[in-house]
Amino acid sequence: MRRRLLQSLVPMVIVLAIFAAVPLANFIATGASRTLFLSRSNDADWFATMAEGPLQSGDIASLRELAVRYHQLYNTPVFVVDVDSRVIATSRSGVNIAEPDLATALSSTLAGRLPAEPPAMWPWKSGEMVVARPVVNNGRVLGAAVLRVPTERARDQVQNGLLLLLAGLIVAIVAVVIGIVRPVSRWVLRPINDLDNATHQVTRGALDTRVSTDGRAPELRRLGDSFNSMALSLHQARQREREFVADASHQLRTPLTSARIHIEGLSRLSPTARFALSDIDRLGRIVQRLSRLAGSDRPGDAEGNEEPLDLAQAIKERLVGWKAVYAADDLELIIGEMVPGGVASELEVDDILDVLLDNASKYGAPPVEVSVLRDGTEVVLSVRDHGLGLGSRDLKKVGERFWRSAHHREMPGTGLGLAIVRSEAARVGGRVVARPPIGGGLVIEVRVPLIDDYDL
CATH class of the missing domain: 3.30.565.10 (Histidine kinase-like ATPase, C-terminal domain)
Incomplete structure (x- = not known):
């Protein structure tokens, strides 16, 4: 029964632990994404500030040089678009502003709104993070500075965090099972174990065994009272059996003794009576064994010679x-x-x-x-x-x-x-x-x- 109780409690602990771990995992992935986004947003703001002059003057050579240098230093592609979404400076060729993530970020940025934070980064997903900031002069949007941020390192950090969370989850489940579930199951099943042990004691002949019913649940108290009543009935029945055998053997001793005395007198006159005397002695031994069987005599009272x-x-x-x-x-x-x-x-x-x-x-x-x-x-x-x-x-x-x-x-x-x-x-x-x-x-x-x- 304890195994069945553990089989029902342990899955519950695992399910509760998973419910608790899901928000933590989401917090780890979201935190890594937010940290990366905020750090690269500062760089995007700096590029937006640096692009304000070139977009007004049309001198974009210095801006392109800054983008290439930043790309080489941080391995992060950068490009700048004007208000019409035309790329005017980029650190690498082949920029496709029609990509869904870029198009969404540019439409929001060129409208003068800051794009929303990207979703949580999970290890099983891939792709770059888009960070865009508007280039503004006197409240007028001139264009946008966009960073295509690699996320491999951040996703590795998320993966390591999730592995640590998983390890902690397993340790917590084991600790809860060992420290709480098993003691609780023992405490819940203690009355049943006591009843089981008492039943084995009765089976081995200890009919005076009883179980305690104090402080137990009503159902277990009734079960314990029923067991005690049953054990008492068995004990009384065994006592009556012993008393019956003891009384019968005791009542037989007197007439057997009297019969032996009379037959001893007859044995002097008839040889046949000697056989009857032998049977009387045998009946006496049977009565003595009945007394031992009833517990009225101690085992080993009969003495014999030591010859095997x-x-x-x-x-x-x-x-x-x-x-x-x-x-x-x-x-x-x-x-x-x-x-x-x-x-x-x-x-x-x-x-x-x-x-x-x-x-x-x-x-x-x-x-x-x-x-x-x-x-x-x-x-x-x-x-x-x-x-x-x-x-x-x-x-x-x-x-x-x-x-x-x-x-x-x-x-x-x-x-x-x-x-x-x-x-x-x-x-x-x-x-x-x-x-x-x-x-x-x-x-x-x-x-x-x-x-x-x-x-x-």
């Missing part, structure tokens, strides 16, 4: 159970390449794989392929399905809490599965990437840092 975990081996062990689940539903599960790679031991591999395979079976289409690869300094757990996939906008939202694709909102689910996966990956410095593979479908990659000193 082979992600490929852990995935293969968990896939044994999932192959049976997929086979029972007539779904094809393909185990792809499994490259060993050490990752942080506190990474909840089972839960991550459960979420990815459960989503692939519900929202995707078989076959579903699972692989573990290395990519530089990362170990990548990849789960691919062959369903409809997601659009480019939806791919950017994968992993957001409570977000669900418009195609899957009628299906059961909470929208927290991938959010938990992303939280778990982030807890060990990893990330979740969703992308469309060649051939259609969807690939979810969990990328976690590779532990280099892992002993394969």
